[in-house]
Amino acid sequence: MSEYILQARGLSKGFRGFMAVQDVDLSVEKDSIHALIGPNGAGKTTCFNLLSKFLAPSSGSISFEGEDITSLSPAAVARRGMVRSFQISAVFGHMTALENVRIALARARGGNFDFWRGERVLTQYNDRAHELLYDVGLSDSVDVPAAELSYGRKRALEIATTLALDPRLMLLDEPTAGMTESDVARIVALIRQIRGGRTILMVEHNLSVVSGLSDRITVLARGRVLAEGDYESVSANEAVVTAYLGSDHADA
Amino acid sequence: ASKSLKIAVISDFSGPYRDIGGPTSVACVHQALADFGAKDKGYDVTVLQGDHQESPAVGTALAQRFYDQGVDLVIDVPNSAIGIAIEGVAHDKNRAYINTNSASSEITGKFCNAQTVHWTYDTYMLSHSTGGAMVKGGGKKWFFITADYAFGHLLHDQTAAVVKQMGGQEMGNVNFPFPQTTDFSSFLIQAQSSGADVLGLASAGKDTVNLVKQAHQFGINKTMKIAGLLVFINDVHGMGLDIAQGLTLTESFYWNMNDRTRAFMARVKPRTPNNYPSMGQAGCYSGVLHFMKAVEAMNNMADVKNGAAVVAQMKKMPTDDDAYGKASIREDGRFMCNAYLFRVKTPAESKGPWDYYDLLATTPADQAFMPMAAEGCPLIKT
Amino acid sequence: MMMILGKPAPLLFGQLLLGIINGSFYAMLSLGLAIIFGLLNVINFAHGALFMVGAFVTWGLLHYLGIGFWPALIVAPVMVGAFGLLIERTLIRFTYKLDILYGLLLTFGLALVLEGIFTNAFGSSGVSYDGPNILSGTLNLGFMYLPVYRAFVVFAAIVICFGVWFTIEKTSLGALLRAATENPALVQSFGVNVPRLISLTFAGGVALAGLAGVLAAPLYSVNPGMGTSLINTVFAVVVIGGMGSIGGAILTGFGLGIIQGFTEVFYPAASSVVVFAVMAVVLLARPAGLFGRVA
Amino acid sequence: MFGFTRAQAIGFVVMLVVLIIAPFIAYPIFVMQVMCFALFAMGANLLMGYTGLLSLGQAAYFGMGGYIAGYSVQTLHLTPEVGILLGGLVGGAIGVVFGWLSIRRQTIYFAMVTLALAQLVEFFAVQDTSFTGGENGIQNIHRGRLFGALPLGHDLQMYWLVLAVFLIGFIFVHRVIHSPFGQVVKAIRENENRAISLGYKVEQYKWIIFILAAVLAGVAGAMKALVMGIATLSDVSNSTSGIVVLMVLVGGIGTVYGPLIGAAIIIAMQYYLAGFSDWVTVIQGVIFIACVLAFRRGIIGELGAKLKLSL
Amino acid sequence: MLEVSGLNAWYDESHVLHGMSFEVREGECVTLLGRNGAGKSTTLKSIMGLIQKRTGSVRFRGAELIAARPDIVGRAGIAFCPEDRGIFAGLSVAENLMLPPVVAPGGMSVADIHVLFPNLAERAKSPGTKLSGGEQQMLAIARILRTGAKLLLLDEPTEGLAPVIVQQIGQMIIEIKRRGFTVLLVEQNFRFASKLADRHYLVEHGQVVDMIPNHELPARAEGLHRRLGI
């Protein structure tokens, strides 16, 4: 019997009367890759914001590993092992790629209010950081300030940073958006490689990624769950085809 | 060898009190040196100037530096907080200090010391002259508008005491925040509805100017007499006679009083053509002249570096000059001059540029200032 | 006499009215500031100084050219606006690409320069200016005498505020201005001459300060420091209203005028700090001011 | 050592040598004042330069530090080092409260909350004259004896104390910036949401920096009160808050030596422009304008950019 | 219609474009393909005059635009949809849509646009940046369709869009081509591009290294894949 790592019940969020997410139930199985897809504006990012607590839900409850996290702060949720990435790239621009990853690695160590200590403490993370950067194909940009990386490489860096926290549940918002297909392939491979012992919930428009990776798919439309199931069943669903996939998705 | 001296004018050169101190004070110092004949008598006097920028911190730092550079006398210093701060510095460095432009009567009171002379005016004198004379003239019911800081409170408290003592009555008082207030209409209508017949303005500079101007707009000058507790001729000039007419105020010097003052004015005018000296600036003239006389009398340049000695010498000698006539310096460092109550002329009465005042009353020096026994000056053994 | 909270009722009515009058100055001044702030992202510290310049120009027009109040109401703001155009072209525009702090530093320096020059030229006690004759005199309102000129100021302020608010919030020119603040390069690539638009906007904001200066000249002592004393309050108004919110600045201007008016009766010593107390409370409760858009 | 780069280490040696000979060449009180303000500005720089928080209310801690030092030395007859310590403590204590209130606000709103709170402190200072002496301030504060033994009355004696405190502060600030904690703070400034999503309690980081800046301001204010012998209203006023921001900007925001140079320039302006009297404000204004147009990274920032060094 | 030759561009010190040369003819749809960081976006920005330091030649309908300010380029009839979309937060969706001034007749009407992108009609009053990522992309494209500019520079218009919308945008591009617009497209989505474009330029390290007419694509697909790393 599989167990659920994340469960949301009756999640809703309205913005000034406009319901972006409405009564969404979502259960993510442990160690699975779960995809959240849907048309633009369906409420996927909003859902992510709710789950990671960047937004407070209008109603509904969220539990992570069996504990209720509905009222926790975003930082606290992250500390519990549920870490997100952002749809619009979010890197620390003036810090090098290495420093970006190190910041995440250092967090995993604990406190960090040690303002009296030397910076050199951080060098202990260099090896692990190099590994992670290698994994996402950024070995050649270790000392490049993140702001100067091209768009696709920023995304890769973001994934490396997220991985550094060794999260049990990763929320990835369009991890491959804007990447060349070679990079997409690398990310897909990476996600496969890291999935051991990890659960991944991702939003993705690239159907080849979705079909290739996901164990289970939830389709959102207009803030509600439209369908749920594996890729076969979802892509065969009439409503999903009209709302999202479009008529010629077969050759996508 | 030439006898060299340094005099520093610490004043406001860039802010709100520039017109009552600043360049005109410097002009008056130069005039005093010229009238004394410093050069002919073999003195090489350097006049320095410093802008305290209305900050006690800057003022103290300036005074410390000036004294450390060998300045023998600091003079002027409008703004009581700075005036008092520098008094402490003068004491620490044991150098002479003549304050001609701070109002606080505490300069010769609790802060009093052997290095300091307080020239021209103080809050006690202003309140007794303006307050006392007006009550005598029938203005019994007073309403005060007070700048909410030490100077304003002192001026208000002392005037209110005089008014009461003379049989008058305080109908009310409002403290307005200093220096942020520009609109006084609210306080003015409180005054208007208080039933008082004299409006006492315990404020200075632009606040007083604004108060008088706005009182005029509300027609208060028609129903009440307005007493400016500290108004200088330069402020009147800024208001214009149209608005200032009828205002009652006290100064200890007015250029158009008598032949001697007019002679002084004629000499100093080329140095300050657009701004006639008020009492504080004339005090710089009078004070420096007397200082030079004291130095001359001591006839020992080494002793001049001993501020207490110079000031002691100044106290020993009576003063006499064109601006203030004959006067003296009391043991506590108080310069004893007469206080004159003036009424501002109407535009029609004014005969020429800066012809602004009519003399109403004179309070002789011995009544104008606080008796030494009441002051609490540590120099005075009681 | 009727008493409210221990104060005579007529006095309180009077204060309400005076609060509105003061509020109209706050509103008018903060308007220009909010435009320059909201649209150019420049914290114009020289706004108070330009207000002062407006008042002096009014005085100068009368004194040197014999131009009276009514023509000055048009001429002075145009002159101040032209001056604004000049400083925008020669100084301010270099700060757009920089952190907001640099604009603040530059305009602060500019304020010092203007103030210093005027102090040297006209002395610190300032000059006097009388309002137009037809607006002299007072109205008897029963509970107080209201100078006609002040009534005129309120009227003028309301007209000006509404006009500006409408232009910025409801016209396509306003939309263009708002867009140009966010991403000037992109708007420019749409074919809009953004640098010119920005210059004119700055000039417009400055002209508003000049206009307030004209209106203030007959009321207050015209002296070089007259702007500095107002500027802090006016900043507070803009912030409480919500940065860049034109409507917010207007409403807050009037509101704060009234609050200050009442403080002057009940606790006069606190009447200037009350603005900051209100600001602290508002910002603690609402992160982006009363009417600000949350970033 | 302490995470100095090579250039910074050379800078440190130069600074040390200059500060050791300075009192024999320049006016010691001037140099002491510069160091006090430099300490103050270093705190502000922690906030502005490294955390991206512009505070317009630093004078509250500086001024209160001065009052406490003045009061404890003059009225309570405590020794000067206790006065300085108390100054730092009280500055920090106010910082704890004000920081907690303001830290959740962003950008200019943060600046305005700090400004407003500082205005309330100033109001308190004006009203409660028994403690602060109103706008006369606390006058003629005597420096007393360090640890009750070493006299500080002479300017040179005081100088070494000020230098020591300044150097401790300088190294401390540098250490903070280059600590793991400092890295996180830098990350927060770069992208706050991302830092949160990594699990950092962003507000606590900002709060700590805020408090550190307040402590530095308190210490600086206390020391300044002892140096100048006076603690006044102008020290808690918003113009002082403005001046410290100017110092940071003129010297170079986010640089190690910027605050020191900025403080030196601004204090020198106050000192040496005082003689120009009539034109003081105009000259000051022109200097600020020139700074923005010609040295927008501040003096040290521009120098660093020219030499391609971080100074 | 557009001739780019020897175009160089720099970000501060770093030299990004090294002599780009290509041309776009009236009524064509041309794509720039290339890896991340090859300089595609930079090329579009340089054409618009949005890169400060640039040399070479950009001729549009015979007029030299290399030194022109962006507003001059815009007025000349070139419209740009940036990769970060450039939606204005301070403006509502409707205001965003109506913002760019019309520079020439022949643009789409608002009604047409609302048919094409129904979301925009629905959310017309909400602040621009409160739209979802995809909605913002639609708005960014819709915005420049109104202006009547004849040459559209689209930087990755399909990034982050749902497949249905991608199809719609594809059809829309075909439609506007039919109406006589010319399109210069930067795309990662190779399959998408191949359905629309007449010709492809391959960009590497700030230079055009190859030009492939669309009909030759199947034949040369393998080489291309190798170069693009697909």
Ligand SMILES: Nc1ncnc2c1ncn2[C@@H]1O[C@H](COP(=O)(O)OP(=O)(O)OP(=O)(O)O)[C@@H](O)[C@H]1O
């Ligand atoms: N802060 C907000 N205020 C108002 N409306 C919002 C806000 N955030 C999102 N919305 C609206 O909620 C809806 C859902 O947005 P969301 O970003 O979750 O979509 P999405 O599914 O992630 O779409 P995409 O695939 O395009 O990124 C959209 O219509 C958007 O306009």
Ligand SMILES: Nc1ncnc2c1ncn2[C@@H]1O[C@H](COP(=O)(O)OP(=O)(O)OP(=O)(O)O)[C@@H](O)[C@H]1O
């Ligand atoms: N603002 C900038 N400052 C410095 N370098 C930059 C900047 N923007 C881009 N670059 C660099 O310029 C080069 C070209 O970038 P450009 O954005 O044109 O690439 P692209 O082909 O559009 O890539 P992508 O497919 O990732 O969008 C890259 O190496 C990038 O790192």
Ligand SMILES: [Mg+2]
């Ligand atoms: Mg999304």
Ligand SMILES: [Mg+2]
């Ligand atoms: Mg690109």
